[in-house]
Amino acid sequence: MTYQPVVPFSGFAGWQFLSRTMETQQAAFAASTENQRLDAYFRETIGQIDTAQALVDDRRLLGVALGAFGLDADIDNKYFIRKVLEEGSLDRTALANKLSDKSYLALTTAFGFGDYSVPRTKLSTFADEILTKFQTREFEVAVGEVDNDLRMAMSLQRDLPELAAKDVSETAKWYTIIGSPSLSRVFQTALNLPPSVGALDVDQQREIYMSKAQRTYGTSDPAELGASDKLKVLTRDYLLRAQLSSVTSVSSQNVALSLLQSAGAQSLYLRL
Known part of the structure; x- marks a missing residue:
């Protein structure tokens, strides 16, 4: 089993x-x-x-x-x-x-x-x-x-510190983040970036990620973001924003369903 x-x-x-x-x-x-x-x-x-x-x-x-x-x-x-x-x-x-x-x-x-x-x-x-x-x-x-959001949080605990420890440039690390399906999703959500950012040129994406990370966490260096204290905050932000997005999505669906049901009821009333 x-x-x-x-x-x-x-x-x-x-x-x-x-x-x-x-x-x-x-x-x-x-x-x-x-x-x-x-x-x-x-x-x-x-x-x-x-x-x-x-x-x-x-x-x-x-x-x-x-x-x-x-x-x-x-x-x-x-x-x-x-x-x-x-x-x-x-x-x-x-x-x-x-x-x-x-x-x-x-x-x-x-x-x-x-x-x-x-x-x-x-x-x-x-x-x-x-x-x-x-x-x-x-x-x-x-x-x-x-819960897939928790899976993403788990992978973050492994992947970001591993990347932070690599002897490559800050720019190269951001390219790795952007190229990783899980890391890019976590950062995109935690930094409150729209999904459309993924359609931009990779250099534009890097600039946006770095700028937003600097404003949000006080650093744009993945090596620092992979440190224990910053990693905890990043994980928290990702999970809170992901949950908020999920609740908002469900709420929007409920509103749409309510409107459709209301419209259906009005239509039935008019036919009667």
């Missing part, structure tokens, strides 16, 4: 509850029969995988590999994933280096099929490395089935 996370509240209150119970719930999720079977299969089999083709040909292994990097939706895109894995990460012209979503780069770097004569699947620590990422991500997916 699949474990369903317990989230009794939505929004920031739900986040506070989830944060307090996270460790216990993650352990229960990992201990579920389905996850234990998948864990055992991956440990037994991954060391036998020598090529990207062999990985994509095993759907169960591929599911874990993609799930570990939040790429579950690509499970049927075998040719594309094989190409990402085979071209590796060391060559600047490799496909993964050209994609705005750096999850693919992280995937191919982790497996090393295109970078080394012996892939990283042969390392004794490899199964633990990937399964730890997989269980974390899959728990986020499970939480998302209950």
Whole structure:
């Protein structure tokens, strides 16, 4: 039986509850029969995988590999994933280096099929490395089935500090945020930016994000935004604004429904 996370509240209150119970719930999720079977299969089999083709040909292994990097939706895109894995990460012209979503780069770097004569699947620590990422991500997916805003908040706790720690420029970090579906959504909501900002030129987007972050949080540096104190405020703002948007949307729908019902009643009265 699949474990369903317990989230009794939505929004920031739900986040506070989830944060307090996270460790216990993650352990229960990992201990579920389905996850234990998948864990055992991956440990037994991954060391036998020598090529990207062999990985994509095993759907169960591929599911874990993609799930570990939040790429579950690509499970049927075998040719594309094989190409990402085979071209590796060391060559600047490799496909993964050209994609705005750096999850693919992280995937191919982790497996090393295109970078080394012996892939990283042969390392004794490899199964633990990937399964730890997989269980974390899959728990986020499970939480998302209950409340997707909380899933976004969870991914923020991992992705932003990781990005903050990278030895790249502030500008490059913002490009990564813009290219990440989850990070861009969180920042867009927390900074109260309209969805239409995503249609702008990427340099214009960066300028808007940086300007709004500076005004809101006193810094435009993702390295500072990923620090514990700023991250807590950013998470709170995202969840509060997301909940407000949801309530506003529901209220608007209720008003529209009320108007339609009223119009229907008036029409019936006139016919009578």
